[in-house]
Amino acid sequence: MGDKTQVLISILKQQPVVPVLVIQDVASAVPLARALVAGGLKAIEITLRTPAALEAIRAVANEVDGAIPGAGTILNARQYQEAVDAGSQFIVSPGTTIELLDVARKSPVPLLPGAATASEVMSLREEGYQVLKFFPAEQAGGAAYLKSLSSPLAGMQFCPTGGITPANARDYLSLPNVICVGGSWVAPAALVEAGDWDGITRLAAEACLLAG
Structure with missing residues (x-):
């Protein structure tokens, strides 16, 4: 777990914002990813919410220099393995199940598991996780809630x-x-549909400035 945790941290700390993408058309995946990478956002989460998702991950992994494709909305072991086979370098889930923990334990590709409560965070910490997805962030209590976890659950990111x-x-x-x-705001559907890759690069570059 330690090595995989460090791999995940090294991916996530490269940029303040990880784009969360819902790709409807495989043809848009490569130019979209190139636009995001050009703006400074290399780690890209492609969610498995569309039939095009796995092929989009494969295309980005094979064709976009500098991109670090990840797969989101992973709900079970089959999806986890399919995403890894497609070239995902990290896996993201909205929540956590025993099935997901089991497949993650066996896989060389790290999991960013979802958690929304203190008990869920504690359970994942017992499993050796140090970095979690807080989801759905605003609906689960927002920044104030997450701040309140920082002291009793110190060391979790x-x-x-x-x-x-x-x-x-x-x-x-x-x-x-x-x-x-x-x-998801760095790749709005309207710009993707219009093929406005320069506009997406600008949004990505603006997102990078949020770290300052």
């Missing part, structure tokens, strides 16, 4: 996702227990 925007991202990023945030 989070990637809050869910309702994060440029307006509230700094509230999270200023917390000592936040390593980065997940956000």
Whole structure:
């Protein structure tokens, strides 16, 4: 677990925002990922919410220099393995199950498991996890809730996702227990559909400045 934790931390700490993508068309995956990488966002979470997701991960892994593709919305062991086979370098789940913990234990690819309560965080800490996805962040209590966990659950780090925007991202990023945030605003559907890759690169570059 220690080595995989360090791999995950090294991926997440590269940037303040991990783009969370719902890709409808495989053809958009490569230019979208290139636009995000050009703006400074190399780690990219492609969610398994569409039929195009696995092929999109495979295309990004094979064709986009500098990209670190990850898979999100992983719900079971089959999806975990399919995402790894497609080239995912990290796996993200909205919550945690025994099945996911079992497959993650056997896989060389690290898991960023979802948690929303103190008990869930404690359970995952017992399993050896140090970095978790806090989801759904805004609906589960927001930055104030996450701040309240920093003292009793010292040493745990989070990637809050869910309702994060440029307006509230700094509230999270200023917390000592936040390593980065997940956000979809850097790749809005309208810009993707229009093929406005320069616009997405600008949004990615602006997101990188949130670390300052």
